[in-house]
Amino acid sequence: MAFEAMTPLERMAAYNKGAVIDRLPCVPIVGNTAARVIGVKVSEFQGNGKLIAKAQIAAYRRFRYDVIRIFTDLYGQAEAMGAKVYYPADETAYLDVPAISNIADIRSLQPADPYKDGNLPQHLEAMKLTLEAVGKEVPVTGAITGPFTNAAFLIGTENLVRLVGRNPQAVHDLCELSLETALRYAKAIVDIGCTPSLTDAMSSGTIISPKQFQEFSYPYLKRLIHYIHSRGKTVTLHICGKTDKLWDLMVDAGADSISIDNVANLLEAKVKVGHRVRLMGNIAPSEVMLQGTPHDVRVAVNQCVQQAYDSPKGYIVASGCSLPTETPFVNIDAMMDAVRKIGDPVNSEKSKKRAV
């Protein structure tokens, strides 16, 4: 284990002030890979907040990355509203049956109670336990699924996408219900002392147009982020796939950091919105982190850092999305070590300039 001079919280505080840091913040987004760290099956996480916390704490201690994100899958809020989620024995869960199959049934849907419904209480417990154990040294965040994405899980993605064209009001109604669940969950997360972290997989430029994003996703994200800000927390917003035409809107919605997918271009993001928002990304989770060698990982880290280390609002080295469960530990280690080797690119550049 490499010795590190700063804890993640100290590092982030120093980085935010532009002070000298030992290395750039680095976040390999570890979800169910945490199960591998403590040798349990992914399905054992279901309904077991203590185990999620144990795994996430162990994974953080093993790799020493800079943000812990309590996350198992995207379906927690939809499940708490009636969707059926399938839990394979040892893989990430997936949506089995949406909460409703016909928009006429929307009246049967209620916003979830995060203290009672589905597995949300267990996730809150995991956040609380993690915060108690390591919250003094590392930021602990709780994953919230964005309203539009959750709406897709309530009625099925293909249904929702058709409704976008055929029945816009129905989409708004589903997003409104999803927003209410997200707001309640965000409140519960902040009440514990954690920071919500937003993932909005379906609000992607790969799926909907910028105009549709603006109509169906943006207003709800904005209200959710406004609430989180009102509680004194900053917000990281991750959207999968193509997002170049959405970056400005993601920032307008209030995101303090945007986390971008490997199909997006980090350099382009820096040029377009780097002066408005902190950037996170975008090492390929599958091609590099899962299938690549440690050498491939080092090359990818160096490339990302070269592209974005001087982004005006800051840059966090991260994977482009949550890591696949079976990502080899050596690759996560290689990612952290590559960042350690680079150190503090901004301040070392400044001191070089002073020396000249």
Added chain:
Amino acid sequence: MANNKEELLKQLADAVVDMDEEKAVELSQIIVAEGIDAYEAIEKGLSAGMEVAGRLFEEEEYFIPELLMCSDAMYAGLSVLKPHLKAKEGAAEEKVKIVIGVIEGDTHDIGKNLVKILLETSGYEIIDLGRDISPQKFIDTAKEQDAKIIAISTLMTTTMDGLAEVIRLLQQQDIREQFKVMIGGAPVSQAFADKIGADSYAVNAATAVRLARQLTGGAA
């Protein structure tokens, strides 16, 4: 009459591009009543419209909602025209067959459905196995149907090896050369296609059509 026919076919194509399901049905009914050849109406009306829709999708003018609604209009028109196809034309024009599906363990099928729609409107006969399909099922179906291409999709990293398994089984059964294997989905890449020995990797639905044409030597 000739003018009228060309005009009707163009309007039918436009109805598809404009995502107007009712109009596509109405025009298809007029076309049948006018005695215009159903095969020609499918080719120059519905398929031509979907081709434009596919291009707009590739150019990011259209996104998944629009493409799905275009295909709804196309299928609505098709259900009117299909009963009026003359048998000989179906037989004369043997279409190249493609077996498509989402690999075992994965149920995400929007991407697969888009590829299917665009391939179908480009003149291929598609055998859609659906989602959560075992590697052997792809092979059995391709053999039974005498398909030229096996197209497999996955959205999850956990199921990627199922794609490699299809190719391993084809090799073991000594029939690898009989089929072209095309793969797609978020976690896979050209590098992965090369590694497992797939014939091609389609980064999106429009590319899948171009690659299918290449793999079949321009047929369909």
